[in-house]
Amino acid sequence: MAASTLTEVARLAGVSPATASRVLNGSARTPGPDIAERVRKAAESLGYIPNAQAQGLAKSSSGLLGLIVHDIADPYFSAIARGVQDAAREQGKMVLLATTGGTPADERAAVAAFAARRADAIVIAGSRSNRPADQDGNAGLAAELDRYCRNGGRVGVVGHPVVGASASEGYHVVAVPNEELAAELARELAANHSGEFVIIAGPEGLLTSDDRVRGFQNGLAVAGRPPAEVMHSGFDRAGGYEAGQLLAARIKARQTSDSAASRLCIFAVNDVMAIGAAAALRSEGLRIPRDASVAGFDDIETLRDFRPELSTVRLPLEEIGRLAAMGTAGDSTADGGAAAAVTGQVTLRRSTETDPRG
Amino acid sequence: MAASTLTEVARLAGVSPATASRVLNGSARTPGPDIAERVRKAAESLGYIPNAQAQGLAKSSSGLLGLIVHDIADPYFSAIARGVQDAAREQGKMVLLATTGGTPADERAAVAAFAARRADAIVIAGSRSNRPADQDGNAGLAAELDRYCRNGGRVGVVGHPVVGASASEGYHVVAVPNEELAAELARELAANHSGEFVIIAGPEGLLTSDDRVRGFQNGLAVAGRPPAEVMHSGFDRAGGYEAGQLLAARIKARQTSDSAASRLCIFAVNDVMAIGAAAALRSEGLRIPRDASVAGFDDIETLRDFRPELSTVRLPLEEIGRLAAMGTAGDSTADGGAAAAVTGQVTLRRSTETDPRG
DNA sequence: GAGCGGCGGGAATGCGCTTTCCCGATTTCT
DNA sequence: AGAAATCGGGAAAGCGCATTCCCGCCGCTC
Incomplete structure (x- = not known):
């Protein structure tokens, strides 16, 4: 029936x-x-x-907007997803969701699936990777995207252009000033911290992580500080926790050997990693900011009630999602490859206070 | 081209x-x-x-799975979404996302849109509402769903059957034992708390909220306690915060007037509300669990690093999403209207400890 | 060796809708 | 008043694919 x-x-x-x-x-x-x-x-x-399928077939346009994220349950992505969803609704489109775990091969498959559904546009969120292991995957993804664009598809990317994608028209990237903001964060932290800096980064090759690391180091340099040591770990809470455990041991060792040692200032390249690191420190009996400062990046909403309040860089995630989705609307040459501008804000809170009452 | x-x-x-x-x-x-x-x-x-559209048109089936949530950025929903997405992937389907803010009218529209796209199945997450104001909306939603089912669609609902929907075949609900679990939580809390109980609930008529309230009261009764006062507020962090402010004033008044007053035990019907309430108490200089106990419900993953650790009821959110989506696969009469079983677990943590060192 | 079933391939139809083209009936202009 | 422009509606041709039906060919049996 x-x-x-x-x-x-x-x-x-x-x-x-x-x-x-x-x-x-x-x-x-x-x-x-x-x-x-x-x-x-x-x-x-x-x-x-x-029947939307028939309609789509007849006028060859589907009213679909494809969204690719690493993990929809990650608050970073779900915030972006909200923005995308919002924009889609305004444009009278529905959003098709694909989660890929960040694997270029899966992302390629998702793009192909969206193309098959004749999605009008695709938004890709989630850090691009430059790892050697992802070389092939990236090439495939780029090829798939190019084909999609050539066929009239529009794509919006959050953060970085897809590695290796030729910037044909139909492309649109929402640039996030990760490097600049990380540098600013570093400078502000350096102004208040005399101690040593350590960076808990994601896997090497993850562009977002790399940018933030580079920016932070630059900021440190500007402030006349030596480069921070960089620890690579998973880009999630577990990664932060792991690195945090290592740091906790080191901090404790230092405290005993050299009682006058200045506090370590830890920069985790995103908030969930920072939370993980903080949890690790705490489980080792260390307190923040008394025994160490911790800063993150993103200013995830759900984490704002975390104590001590996390110093971080606020990113307008929802807005970013909106822009990425909006950029795919309208006529295709308006901003071929152009980048929408987004700005963030360094937000210093309790977790990096230098007059630790905690 | x-x-x-x-x-x-x-x-x-x-x-x-x-x-x-x-x-x-x-x-x-x-x-x-x-x-x-x-x-x-x-x-x-x-x-x-x-061209999936053409394929779908030809064999009249789209490989699409519609998912309706209140807000994809809410960790409760994004966890469920992950489960749904997982199940969809296993079935070789793609998920279409719609966010409605919980408005039955919007939900109806979403169902219609999914029906237009000939989605093979629809999963509806998010509390059903029984408010008088939603009467019409519910009726419309129920009608739309029934039509969808009659046309061969399959629907999975998380929590409660849609109000007023005739349990035709193709219907599948994942029952969440909110009432039982809330009762259990109440009993366990009552065993450790001699003081008074207060419930911060969502708007009256929100079935999930109502169930949890009812369960909690029952549990209290079983434990020989008088019913708790119920405060109605928004079903989100802001609602919890608001109620928390009121309670903070009350707690402080009590502390001054009657120094021997026993601590209040606050049950917020979900975790984010509990977090909001806790934040309100804290902003008033109160500490948890020293000045009051706070418990939530859901055990949101992102909130596990909150301090004091929140006592709550763990719900297998992702699993729930999976089940809801899985239930829509297979032959349609296998479980006409049957309910998949899910179980939660009362998880007492620091926020309700009665030997407050904090 | 003639008849028959089976198999590999193609022609044609239809899924439900949009859209161009066309045609008759009004209008409108010179 | 006659011609051209306009309007309101219908017929029909796809959109890209799945699928049914059909046909020719092969190998098989008796």
């Missing part, structure tokens, strides 16, 4: 399918009011729901 | 479209190996991507 079709509606209304189509789905030509009314009534009584 | 079509591939391979279709998309009849090879090569060289 399939849903009723436009033809049935037309027959019931005593008009041609063409006319029914014109009245029910926005057309340039609007039939007479009496006829329109009749059609509408017929549609109503039949509970007619237009 | 649209993507290449099956016909083009067929022509290039020197076969008929029928044959090309048979080799490229799983068919019962498999053409000879030599021909298959030729077709595959042609497809490859043309970068052929099957």
Whole structure:
């Protein structure tokens, strides 16, 4: 018992399918009011729901917006997803979700699937990777995206252009000033911390992580500080926790050997890693900011109630998602490859206070 | 420059479209190996991507799974979304996302949109509402869902059946034992708390909230305690915060007037509300669990690093999403209206400790 | 060796809708 | 008033694919 079709509606209304189509789905030509009314009534009584697949097939455009994220349950991505969803709704589109865990091969598959569904646009969130192991995957992804663009698809990328993608038109990237903001964070921290800095980074090759590391080091340099040691770990809470454990041991060793040692200042390249690191320190009996400072990046909303309040860089995640999605609308050459601008804000809070009461 | 079509591939391979279709998309009849090879090569060289819309139109099934949530950025929903996404992937489906803010009217629209896209199944997460104001909306939603089911759609609901929906086949609900678990939580808390209980609930009529409140009260009764006062507020952090402010004032008043007053035990019907309440108390200079106990519900992953650790009821959110999505697969009468079972676990942590060192 | 079943392939139809093209009936302009 | 422009509606041709039906060919049996 399939849903009723436009033809049935037309027959019931005593008009041609063409006319029914014109009245029910926005057309340039609007039939007479009496006829329109009749059609509408017929549609109503039949509970007619237009078949979007058929519509899409006929006008070759689907009203679909593909969204690719690493993990929808990660608050970073879900915030972006909200923005994308918002924008999509405004454009009268629906969003198709794909989660890939950040694997270029999976991302490629997702792009292909979106292309198969003839999605009008694709938004890719999530750090690009430059690891040697992802070389092939990236090439494949780039090829797939290029093909998609050549076929008239529009793509919006959050953060970095896809590695190796030729910046053909239809491309749009929302640039996040990770490097600049990390540098600013470093400078501000350096102004208050006399001690040593350590960076807990994600896997080497993860562009977002690399950018933030580089920016932070630059900021340190500007402030006349030596470069911070960089520890590579997972880009998630577990990675932060792991690195935190290592650091905890080191901090404790230092405290005993050299009681005057200045506090370590730890910069984790994202908030969840920072939380992980903080948890590790705490589980080792260390307190923040008394025994060490900890800063993150992103300013994840759900984490704002964390104590001590995390110093971080606020990123307008939802806005970023919006922009990425919005950039895919409109005429295709308006901003071929152009980058929408987004700005963040260094936000110093308790976790890096230097007059530790805690 | 649209993507290449099956016909083009067929022509290039020197076969008929029928044959090309048979080799490229799983068919019962498999053409000879030599021909298959030729077709595959042609497809490859043309970068052929099957048009899912056309496929769907032809075999009337879309490979789409619709997911309806209140807000994808809410960790509760994003956890469920992950489970749904997982299940969808296993079934070779893609998920279509719709966020509605919990408004039945919007939910109805989303169902209609999914129906238009001929989604094979729809999963609805998020508390059903029974408010008088939602009466009409609920009726509309129920009608839309029924129509969808009659047309062969399958729907999975998290928590409660949609208000007013006739349990036709194709329906599947993942029951969450909110009431039982809340009762258990109440009993366990009552065993350790001699003081008064207060419940911070969501808006009246929100089924999930109501269930948890009812369960909690029952548990209290079983433990020989008088019913707790119920404060209604928003179902989110802000709501919890607001209620928390009121309670903070009360707690402080009590502390001054009656120094021997026992600590209040606050049950917020979900974790984010509990966090909000805790934040409010803290901003008023109160400490948990020293000045009051706080418990939540859901055990949101991102909130596990909150301090004091929140006592709550662990719900296997991801699993719930999986089950809801899985339940929509397979033959339609297997469990007409049946409920998949899910169980949670009361998890007492620091926020309700009665020997407060904090 | 003639008849028959089976198999590999193609022609054709239809999924439900949009849209161009066309045609008769009004209008409108010179 | 006659011609041209306009409008309101219908017929029909796809959109890209799956699938049913059909046909020719092969090997098989008796």
